[in-house]
Amino acid sequence: MILAHVDPVSNTRTATAKRYMETKADDILETLALSREKAAGVSQLKNDLKYGDSDLRWKTDCFLVSWLQQELAAAGQFDNMVLLALGSDIQARMPFLKDMLSHQGEYGRFLENASPYMFLVGDDICFGVLEDFSRKFGAALQRAGYQVIFQNRNEIPQVYGQRFQGNSYRGIFGLQDPLMATKIENGSYLFDHINSKKYFWSFDHPAGFFDTLHAAPEDVIVLTLDKNYVSYTKRFLKRRALFFPPGGEKQSKTWKNFDEFKASKLRENQMGISFLGTPGVGLQENIDYTREHNRKLYPLVSTYSYNLLNHTDEPSEMAFERTLEDPEVGIKNQISDDDFAELFGEWASLEKNASKTVRKQVVKEIVSAGADLNVYDRGWKDIGDFPNLIVHDSIPYEDARKVYDKSWMSLNVMSWHKDGFTERIAEPQLHGSLVVTDSTRYLRENYTDGEDIVMFDLNDQSIKELPERIRALLSDKDRLLHIAYNGYLNALKNHTWDARAEQFLKLTAALD
Structure with missing residues (x-):
């Protein structure tokens, strides 16, 4: 030798x-x-x-x-x-x-990098959206030349010792999966005995996963769709975190130039503007319930709700900090970062209620101004009798793309992501629909309002102006289609799942 x-x-x-x-x-x-x-x-x-x-x-x-x-x-x-x-x-x-x-x-480390990625699948939460993300991103990694295993998460605890313990994987992905914090009989973590990086991929505020992340192994890496959440996770949850939003599926049909795109959309588009968001429970319902059933918590809930709706450009943790500083609540000076993380985790869901409150305001403003709006949840009937509100049954996630295909415009209201990006931007754009969305810092840095997207703010004035902006675009199809086509090109270059695979490989190379 x-x-x-x-x-x-x-x-x-x-x-x-x-x-x-x-x-x-x-x-x-x-x-x-x-x-x-x-x-x-x-x-x-x-x-x-x-x-x-x-x-x-x-x-x-x-x-x-x-x-x-x-x-x-x-x-x-x-x-x-x-x-x-x-x-x-x-x-x-x-x-x-x-x-x-x-x-x-x-x-x-090299042995792990020579091994397959593993995606934990088999959970139907979020109408199958997370399962779809796993499959689409995994397929993109395969196209990039990497091995991928899709493992039913429900089988792992039963066959763990025989099939997984001691194995190496390039990375294990759990999409908001509490299995990441599961322990086995000897008290050690399930995934501590598998040689791999562990990625907890969160699509909501990580504060809402306080219990899981607090209990998870220290080497878990949080992937999240908002840069504010990265900062929050590092400071309050004491975990490594990376900004990594979802992407969109590149459809088989592509357009070589604007004229081809225009001809296709003029032929296929059948509805003006569509919205796939759900109505849900708003903040007022939470305030009323707390006032009636838990007066002790009422100052916190009502003050936090007020701060969310009056500082709509700020992340929810800032609204919560304002709340704790309020004299009626008055506990800011008595709380550590760890205590803040635990307390905020208990109330993080209120930001979703804030989002649903604003969603209803936006929808009412649009239909009150006479614009037709197609929504896909029967719960929207509860907001009032509006002839222009066209209510459809809920649809599975994979059918959303059919709606985007035939919509001139697709409305989006973020779930209080203030520096983020979601599939509700990428997917409609890749199907040639013009996206109308509330703005985030990330969108402002990577898109231009009126050129490849239409953005509005969540204040009363901007929301009141939105119906006229929509009406003007629907009456000027050439301008609408130019914006939609530019959005398509942006998403095609930067926000497909294949683009995400390339971005992920570059991002995680730095971890080594």
Whole structure:
């Protein structure tokens, strides 16, 4: 074996190494008889070279010397691969190679990176939206050249010891999944015995998952769709967090230019503006209930509700801080960050009620002004008798795309995300519908109002002006279609699931 007699300072050996550097590792690897799993792992590691620094190439080769030691020896290529990995800098690289051969140091990380991603599926919450996200993002990673396993989450506790314990995975994704905090009989975490990065992907404010994240292993990484939530998670939940919003599905039908897009939409569009949001329970209902059933909490609920609706451009944690500073509530000076996180977690759902309050205001304003609005939840009938409000039955998430296909415009009201992005932007745009949405900092930085999207603020004045803006666009189809087409191009470039896969691979390369 060549390692036994490599002299780090030998000029002869260095010259030999330089000659072998001219031989590409790919040429050596192609001579090997690899299992399907190892061939896929090698392919992943080669893909990773696009995202790493200049040292990743030789470090990967050192790992492959160890991981493929038997296959290299059988092909008579072990010594060649060693020399290629060491290159001309034998003295500096030799300790790393020895770590790889003894399965020490970074060996485990490289082994994980050569392994499949695992997505936990089998939960039908949110009308199947999260299941759809898992499948779509997983498929995008597969198209990018990475192995993906979709694992029924309900099977893991039963067959954990036989099938998962001690295995390596490139990453495990739990979409708002409490399984991330599950412990086994000996009191250790279920996923602590699986070698992998663990991603808890949250599509609501992470404060609402306080119990899960507080109980989860320390190495869980939170993925979230709002940059404010990243800051909150790091400070209050003491977890690593990354901004990573959902994407949209690129449809098979594409448009080569504006004229083709215009002809298609003029032929297919059948309805003016659609809205897939649900009405739900607003803040006033919460205030009334608390006043009647729990007077002790009434000052907190009513003050927090007031602060949410009077500071609609701020994240909800800022409204909650204002609430605790209010003399009627008066506990701000008595609370630590940990206590704040726990208390805010108990009341985080009120931001959803605030969103639903504003949704109803926006919908009423639009239909009161005479514009037709198609909604997809029978609960919208409860807001009043409006001839222009066209109420349909609720539809599964996969059918939403059919609605986007035939809608001139798609309304969106964020669930109080103030620096975020959601699939309710990407999906309609990828289907050629003009998105009308409340603004966020992220949208303002990545879109231009009136050019590739229509944005409004959640104050009374902006909402009152919205119906006229909608009416003007519906009466000027050419302008409407130009905005919709520009939005389509933006989403096609930046917000498909394939784009998300590329962004994720770059983002997580920095974690290594």
